[in-house]
Amino acid sequence: MPKFRLIRREENSTLVGLMTPILSIIMAFVLGWLVLDLAGFNPALVYRKMFSGSLGTYYAVSETIVKAIPLMLAGLAVSLAFKMKLWNIGAEGQIYMGAFAASGVAVAVGDGSPFLLIPLTMLAGFIAGAAWGFIPGMLRAYGQVNETIITLMLNYVAIYWVDYLVFGPWKDPKSMGFPLAPILPSGAQLPVLGDSRVHLGLIFALIIAVIIYILIQHTRWGYEVRVLGESQAAARYAGINVAKNIMLVMLISGGIAGIAGMIEVSGITHRLQQDLSPGYGYTAIIVAWLARLNPFAIILVAFLFGALIVGGYAIQIVGVSFAITQVFQGIVLFFLLAGELFIKYRIILIKEEAG
Amino acid sequence: MLKRIPAIEMSGISKRFPGVSANDNINFKVYPGEIHALLGENGAGKSTLMSILAGLYRPDSGKIKIKGEAVKLRSPGNALEAGIGMIYQHFRLVSNFTIAENIILGTKNKKIGINKEQIESDIRSFSSSFGMEINPADKIYQLSLGEQQRVEILKMLYRGCEILIMDEPTTVLTPGEVKELFKILRTMAEQGKGVVLITHKLDEVMEIADYVTVLRSGKVVGDGQISELDKQSLTRMMVGRDIVHSQAEGKKQIGELILAVDNLNVKGVRGNRAVSNLSFNLYKGEILAIAGVAGNGQKELIEAIAGLREIESGSIEYEGEEIQHYNVKARAVLGIRTVPEDRIGMGLVPNISIMDNSILRSYLQDEFKKGFLLDYPKIKEYARQIISDYNIVCSDIHHPVNYLSGGNLQKLLLGREIDGNPRVLAAAYPVRGLDVAASEDVYNLFFHEREKGTAILLILEDLEDVFRIADRVAVMYQGSIKKILEVENTSIDEIGSIMLGAEVMGEQYAEV
Numbered sequence: 001m002p003k004f005r006l007i008r009r010e011e012n013s014t015l016v017g018l019m020t021p022i023l024s025i026i027m028a029f030v031l032g033w034l035v036l037d038l039a040g041f042n043p044a045l046v047y048r049k050m051f052s053g054s055l056g057t058y059y060a061v062s063e064t065i066v067k068a069i070p071l072m073l074a075g076l077a078v079s080l081a082f083k084m085k086l087w088n089i090g091a092e093g094q095i096y097m098g099a100f101a102a103s104g105v106a107v108a109v110g111d112g113s114p115f116l117l118i119p120l121t122m123l124a125g126f127i128a129g130a131a132w133g134f135i136p137g138m139l140r141a142y143g144q145v146n147e148t149i150i151t152l153m154l155n156y157v158a159i160y161w162v163d164y165l166v167f168g169p170w171k172d173p174k175s176m177g178f179p180l181a182p183i184l185p186s187g188a189q190l191p192v193l194g195d196s197r198v199h200l201g202l203i204f205a206l207i208i209a210v211i212i213y214i215l216i217q218h219t220r221w222g223y224e225v226r227v228l229g230e231s232q233a234a235a236r237y238a239g240i241n242v243a244k245n246i247m248l249v250m251l252i253s254g255g256i257a258g259i260a261g262m263i264e265v266s267g268i269t270h271r272l273q274q275d276l277s278p279g280y281g282y283t284a285i286i287v288a289w290l291a292r293l294n295p296f297a298i299i300l301v302a303f304l305f306g307a308l309i310v311g312g313y314a315i316q317i318v319g320v321s322f323a324i325t326q327v328f329q330g331i332v333l334f335f336l337l338a339g340e341l342f343i344k345y346r347i348i349l350i351k352e353e354a355g
Numbered sequence: 356m357l358k359r360i361p362a363i364e365m366s367g368i369s370k371r372f373p374g375v376s377a378n379d380n381i382n383f384k385v386y387p388g389e390i391h392a393l394l395g396e397n398g399a400g401k402s403t404l405m406s407i408l409a410g411l412y413r414p415d416s417g418k419i420k421i422k423g424e425a426v427k428l429r430s431p432g433n434a435l436e437a438g439i440g441m442i443y444q445h446f447r448l449v450s451n452f453t454i455a456e457n458i459i460l461g462t463k464n465k466k467i468g469i470n471k472e473q474i475e476s477d478i479r480s481f482s483s484s485f486g487m488e489i490n491p492a493d494k495i496y497q498l499s500l501g502e503q504q505r506v507e508i509l510k511m512l513y514r515g516c517e518i519l520i521m522d523e524p525t526t527v528l529t530p531g532e533v534k535e536l537f538k539i540l541r542t543m544a545e546q547g548k549g550v551v552l553i554t555h556k557l558d559e560v561m562e563i564a565d566y567v568t569v570l571r572s573g574k575v576v577g578d579g580q581i582s583e584l585d586k587q588s589l590t591r592m593m594v595g596r597d598i599v600h601s602q603a604e605g606k607k608q609i610g611e612l613i614l615a616v617d618n619l620n621v622k623g624v625r626g627n628r629a630v631s632n633l634s635f636n637l638y639k640g641e642i643l644a645i646a647g648v649a650g651n652g653q654k655e656l657i658e659a660i661a662g663l664r665e666i667e668s669g670s671i672e673y674e675g676e677e678i679q680h681y682n683v684k685a686r687a688v689l690g691i692r693t694v695p696e697d698r699i700g701m702g703l704v705p706n707i708s709i710m711d712n713s714i715l716r717s718y719l720q721d722e723f724k725k726g727f728l729l730d731y732p733k734i735k736e737y738a739r740q741i742i743s744d745y746n747i748v749c750s751d752i753h754h755p756v757n758y759l760s761g762g763n764l765q766k767l768l769l770g771r772e773i774d775g776n777p778r779v780l781a782a783a784y785p786v787r788g789l790d791v792a793a794s795e796d797v798y799n800l801f802f803h804e805r806e807k808g809t810a811i812l813l814i815l816e817d818l819e820d821v822f823r824i825a826d827r828v829a830v831m832y833q834g835s836i837k838k839i840l841e842v843e844n845t846s847i848d849e850i851g852s853i854m855l856g857a858e859v860m861g862e863q864y865a866e867v
């Protein structure tokens with residue numbers, strides 16, 4: 001029997017780096033075909049539905065973008081922390097905190113000019129998310145506490161905090177018993193494109209991607225982040241303040257995720273509610289890695305994942321249960337992640353030699 | 356005499372990296388029982404060739420035969436199965452495992468319920484058959500670098516390695532450990548194993564090797580029996596000319612006091628006292644060498660002067676001003692520049708470009724700023740200038756700094772620090788891993804700095820270099836400076852014995 005072996009690549013191949021995601025997706029569709037077939041569906045039909053449901057029409061594309069926007073923002077957020085090898089897996093909680101603060105501020109201020117309300121809610125979202133990133137950042141910088149665990153735990157705190165509010169003190173009397181907070185004043189709602197749900201958040205995401213690119217590649221601070229991401233000893237030798245930068249990066253990372261929460265509230269739901277994010281903060285981690293932390297690639301990959309989510313909804317119409325759509329998403333993820341392996345390793349076939 | 360079959364035979368090996376031909380049609384043979392030195396300038400392609408043999412890199416073309424049979428080496432595991440093991444400069448041991456655990460780690464021996472005592476006694480008798488005395492139950496972190504290297508060798512031998520490749524094994528060893536290592540290598544050769552030794556130290560080559568192959572710019576430029584060669588002919592093969600050892604001419608006028616270190620105490624990484632009650636003065640326009648067996652606090656001293664390590668007590672005065680509480684940046688601004696022992700990882704940032712590394716210490720200067728952005732066209736120009744001023748061989752400043760060879764790394768690091776116009780320049784092991792020509796270049800940079808009146812503090816390992824380079828020599832032992840001597844008034848023997856702890860009393864020292 002032939003054996004396989006993994007060999008670390010001596011040079012990272014750009015070609016493989018580019019081909020792998022594409023091949024992985026093709027592979028995922030091949031395997032997905034089998035799964036659908038076994039489950040008794042007509043795979044061709046399901047795929048057609050999936051494609052037309054996510055990319056086939058003007059409306060479908062607009063919905064894909066709607067789902068991609070929070071992924072873009074959260075992906076950009078975590079990529080910043082990952083650049084410095086800080087494992088911020090707390091974007092989900094930071095999204096919830098951003099949403100909480102944005103909706104609280106908007107409802108408290110009441111109606112007014114969008115030119116005032118939108119920047120104000122955005123700031124509130126940023127600050128709340130930033131605080132949620134700063135706490136683990138500070139613990140890491142001064143107490144050497146592992147940020148992975150703290151950010152993960154803070155996710156639950158934030159999600160249950162929002163639950164508490166929408167079931168309790170913030171519950172809208174007009175919501176007929178549903179766990180929903182009051183509607184945002186119209187001045188705090190993000191303008192949309194035509195008759196779609198694509199909102200101004202898209203522009204924010206694009207602007208933030210450009211800002212992050214410039215910050216990291218072209219400013220002194222970005223230089224410090226890049227040095228720190230590679231070697232703390234070298235950073236100290238260069239006179240870079242390690243603790244300050246850890247806190248700052250976690251703060252900004254949390255703040256951008258907070259903006260993702262804010263735009264979900266002011267652009268889509270228009271109110272704080274339970275299950276505001278279907279795990280955008282976690283999917284964003286995968287988005288950021290697949291994009292190899294490149295801000296512009298994050299925009300593209302987020303779009304792809306948006307299509308996956310929307311396509312998943314669309315195929316429910318032809319009777320594919322929601323569970324199957326998740327299996328399908330899992331397969332895509334599996335292949336994309338397995339594809340990572342090919343970027344770092346070569347796989348070789350070993351022929352059994354006699355003797 | 357019978358025609359011997361080479362243990363390994365590489366023929367027509369070529370390997371290109373972006374922009375360089377690291378190996379170009381190389382033929383290389385090692386016979387059983389032979390200690391084969393592989394020599395060449397920095398960047399000549401030695402490590403690349405051996406990495407191919409160890410299965411780490413795949414050659415673009417060429418053939419490898421082991422005991423006359425063609426093989427394809429696709430991975431280090433593959434190579435090890437074929438009997439080829441390589442030991443890198445950075446050891447790959449699990450530091451809180453025992454020696455025994457490290458040795459059996461990853462071997463194919465998958466007997467359930469392996470008996471610890473059995474394995475330990477196996478390893479003990481195995482190691483003594485090669486003249487190595489170790490305690491297999493010791494944890495790796497308890498071992499000195501020399502001992503760790505022995506564990507690496509044992510690990511390879513235990514896995515049935517017939518050809519052992521060692522890439523610059525002596526750079527981190529004390530002279531005593533080098534002797535030990537050579538004894539082990541000789542025993543291995545007597546037992547019919549082949550050894551390939553990459554080194555820049557010609558004395559070592561003359562002492563231990565049987566045969567030598569010299570590379571230059573990726574090609575074999577010479578080879579031969581050591582008994583028929585001498586140091587001068589080896590140098591000529593390596594660099595294509597004779598190296599004139601430059602020596603500072605005439606007695607230097609030593610300038611005013613610039614740095615005064617008084618009663619300094621510094622803790623080491625393990626909380627031990629690495630520097631204890633250490634004092635010395637450094638004057639403008641002199642080179643003060645610190646001699647001592649590695650691990651006697653030299654590294655901590657340099658870090659304390661740089662501001663990278665907190666001091667417990669004592670003072671550091673720079674031009675009459677106490678600076679021990681200043682941070683790294685403030686000291687660099689004053690003109691105190693240091694070249695740390697750890698080149699990639701501290702002095703240079705791995706995985707980022709050569710260009711970005713060139714501004715590591717000056718990225719905050721206004722000349723590299725344009726609005727609120729870094730002025731990359733200027734930075735590029737600056738990096739190119741460093742490259743050309745200090746003769747750094749590099750195909751592209753956008754490449755990660757790790758692509759540079761050892762000598763070029765050091766020239767980049769040193770060039771960058773000298774370019775910051777230091778008034779005090781402290782460097783740890785500045786020529787470690789450098790070839791003769793590159794070492795000469797580096798020493799010339801120091802001479803040039805001294806001319807300009809810079810005060811220079813160098814930690815050196817080679818005593819002959821100390822006498823050639825320095826004006827004064829301070830001997831360091833167990834964290835303090837035992838004695839400072841003018842090089843004209845002392846000898847290698849005297850320094851050597853103080854290094855090993857001989858009592859110093861007044862002007863006298865006791866013989867050991």
Ligand SMILES: Nc1ncnc2c1ncn2[C@@H]1O[C@H](COP(=O)(O)OP(=O)(O)OP(=O)(O)O)[C@@H](O)[C@H]1O
Nearest residue numbers: 372377397398399400401402403758759760761762
């Ligand atoms: N992974 C790599 N990618 C690109 N270039 C490389 C890589 N490794 C080595 N090189 C280049 O190949 C050439 C040979 O390098 P190599 O490390 O084999 O030299 P060497 O003889 O071991 O030098 P030294 O004595 O400094 O260790 C150099 O020009 C080096 O810059």
Ligand SMILES: [Mg+2]
Nearest residue numbers: 401402522761
């Ligand atoms: Mg080398």
